[in-house]
Amino acid sequence: MRKPEWFEKxxxxxxxxxxxxxxxxxxxxxxxxxxxxxxxxxxVPYLPGYGGCVSLSIDPIEKKPLYHFLPGSSILSTGPAGCNMSCDFCQNWSISQGKNVPVRYVSPPDLALMAMNSGSVGIxxxxxxxxxWYEYICDSAPLVREKGGVSVMVSNGMINPEPLNQLIGIIDAWNIDLKSWSDEFYIEHCGGSLPTVLDTLKILADSECHLEVTFLVIPGENDIPDEWKKMADWLAHECGDDTVLHISRYFPRYKLKSHPTPVETLIHAKEVFSEKLNFVYLGNVGLDSGDIVCPSCSNLCVSRNGFEVKTDGMNKGFCSACGRDLNLRV
Ligand code: SF4
Structure with missing residues (x-):
């Protein structure tokens, strides 16, 4: 039985x-x-969820979403049956909040083998x-790296700084949800904490890891342009104006029954965030292909058509026309 970490008596x-x-x-x-x-x-502390995988499937990396990390690749994706938040709009609530969710146990060596045997770039x-899943990740991600693969985390950012710093050394890329600019929103709708998520973003932005951010716009809850401006300012200032932001469309799920985000709201949000950030994309809406356009010379560096990706406008992560750094890992 794996010894649990981060328990204190x-x-x-x-x-x-x-x-x-x-x-x-x-x-x-x-x-x-x-x-x-x-x-x-x-x-005695124990890890009932260790190695229990809710699903194991190969996804395009764009689906995570990561648009500036190994574009066009596929990655084996899995996760545990549980969550430390309780978002009332959770898009995956049946596995994050459900009881007795069916899981399949996969040992860390087997997970690493699956990750590298399936045409995937990692996990x-x-x-x-x-x-x-801290301990399981600590046991499996290094094995994936040993085999030449990468490890990606798609997270709500609700982790204390000390364990986060331990994960940084074994994870290559992160997508962090920034759910609102209001701590009241985090408390009321998520059972979470905005300051913790901001600390996580700052730590990751200062690290060697690749970082992208996702913001789900929910009508009547976090569709407030003044808050978007503050969020954009903060991201540009604390994480850098080349931070990749995915603005995602909400659909009613779980306890929250608001109508889907109007398309005009998403377009307006993209305009507001694009005043401060150079790489802003719309997700879940079919409006934005996810093309990467050079902010300096407007060269089309990476083009996407569905999950078909062409990278002939960039060279090793730099614009092939003007040489600008695209904050792009290839
Ligand atoms: S919710 Fe957080 S503090 Fe509670 S057991 Fe899970 S990881 Fe630990």
Whole structure:
């Protein structure tokens, strides 16, 4: 049984230090933490979700979404059955919030083999919240790297800085959800914390990892242009104006029943964010192919048609016409 990390015993209490929820248990307890992937059994920390994969499928990397990381590649994607947030608009709620979700156990060596035997460039930990799978990722991602593959995290960013710093060394690329510019939104709709997510973004932006950000626009909740401007300012200032932003269309799911985001709202959001950021894309709407256009000379560097990708307008991540750095890993 894998030894759990980030548990601390204080007197008669166990506390999990992996994320800001800080779940606690009495030393005689048997129960899961909020995320249902970690817990305490008979007074001893354990990892009930270790290696339990909700799904294993090969996806285009654009679907994660990552538009500036190995464009046109495919990646084996999986995730745990649980989450440390509880977004009432969760697009994957049946596996993130459901009880007794069917999983398939895959050992870390087997996962690494699958990742590199399937025409994929590596492994994407995604679908639910992968950071709560900390130990499994620590055991599998280095094996993928040993075999020449990459590891990607698609995360809500709700992780404490110390474990995040440990993951940075073994993960190549991240997509972090930035769900709102309002901490009240995070508390009311997600059971999360905006300051924690911003800290995560800053740490990743300062690291060697590739970083992209996703913002899901929900009508009546976070479709506030003044907040978009503040978010754009912050991203440009703290993470850099070449930070890649995906603005995604909301569809009603789980508990929130708002109507889908109007297309005009998404177009307006792209205009607002593009005043500060050089690489802004619309997702989930079919309006934006995801072409990468050089911000300096307007050369078409990478063109996309569905998941068909042509990269003949760039050279090793730089614009082939003017040589500008495109914040693009190839
Ligand atoms: S990672 Fe899971 S068990 Fe640990 S504090 Fe967060 S929700 Fe609780």
């Amino acid at each position: 204080d007197g008669e209490t166990w506390r999990c230090l992996l994320c800001p929820r800080g779940c606690t248990w009495g030393t005689n307890s048997t129960s899961y933490g909020f995320c249902r992937v970690r817990g305490v059994k008979n007074g 994407a930990y995604t679908y639910t919240e992968p950071t709560i």
